[in-house]
Amino acid sequence: MRRFHLTPRRIAFVVAATLGFGTAAGFAATLTVGSWHLWAGSQTLTKATCPTLSGTTSTTDTYVVQATPTTSFGSSTTMLVKSNSGSQDWSFVRFDLSSCGIPTTGGADSATLTLYVTTAPGTSRTLTVTPVLSTWSGTLTWNTAQTLTYGSSATTTIVTGTTTGAKTATVTVDVDSLIKNPSANYGWRISDSGSGNATTTFATAENGTASHQPQLSINYEK
């Protein structure tokens, strides 16, 4: 039998042949990946702030009184929220967002409604802020307010405290919806479903003190 000698040359051949096979096997395995679809991209967002909305140019507000169900108060300088069962008052406020120029593909990052209490109740009240889903104007009355459509749940609440001053409510989710569907901008109803007989008075857009008028602040992306 012929003897086989393991020389450096033979070792080099074996290594080269084995490495070549192994590499080829690796590439063959990756070919199956080539049958996939693949796409990647990105979209950069721009952040902006809408100048605070206030005043009669951008605000519509009023209140309705159950005790006088056919009377409207659209030109009043104050608006009332009253809790007394059977003799309630509701306030309504909405803002025209068109001056902000937010595209319907944008969205609210944050939105804050500010109302100024001009006459506070004797004990602190928790008022309910509910989105209004159908149209209304300054001629709204208690009776016509009963025909409006309201959100199935409140957006947030406002705690009045017992002193005058600005009160804020976060309304981001509603403003985000308004940005995407501007034609459905009907604002909010503020009501007091608590027990007892308490009245909270807010300044309206017609109020002579500009800083007391309802305000809406919006930070958004587009």
Place this chain on the structure above:
Amino acid sequence: MNTLSKTLGFLVTVAATFAACAAAATLAVASTSLSAGNAAVTSCGVSSLTATRNVNNSGNVTQVNVGGIPTACSGETLSVALVSSANASLGSGTATIGSCTTTCSATITSFGATVAATSLAKYSFSVTGT
């Protein structure tokens, strides 16, 4: 004979070693290459995507809606990463692109984390499928 046995044993060992290397190389290539230099990887016709998002009243993203996806992408997987201004991932999610007749859309509602809309600066998209 003794030398031949030793040599064959050595060759078997060397072959096994490189077979293992080949497997390792396959894993490395397959996990990183995809489109790199391989003409067989194509898209399903997407040239760009845009998204809108919804938020809850706390300002956190509740869903991302992606529209304008070519019908050829139906059934494929859309992945969206929510990215901060510092280019960090805030969360991500996937959805299967449903069947459609004109253009497709997809909605993602879970991102693995709570993402504040104020922190969101960019969407990163990918569409993958066979």
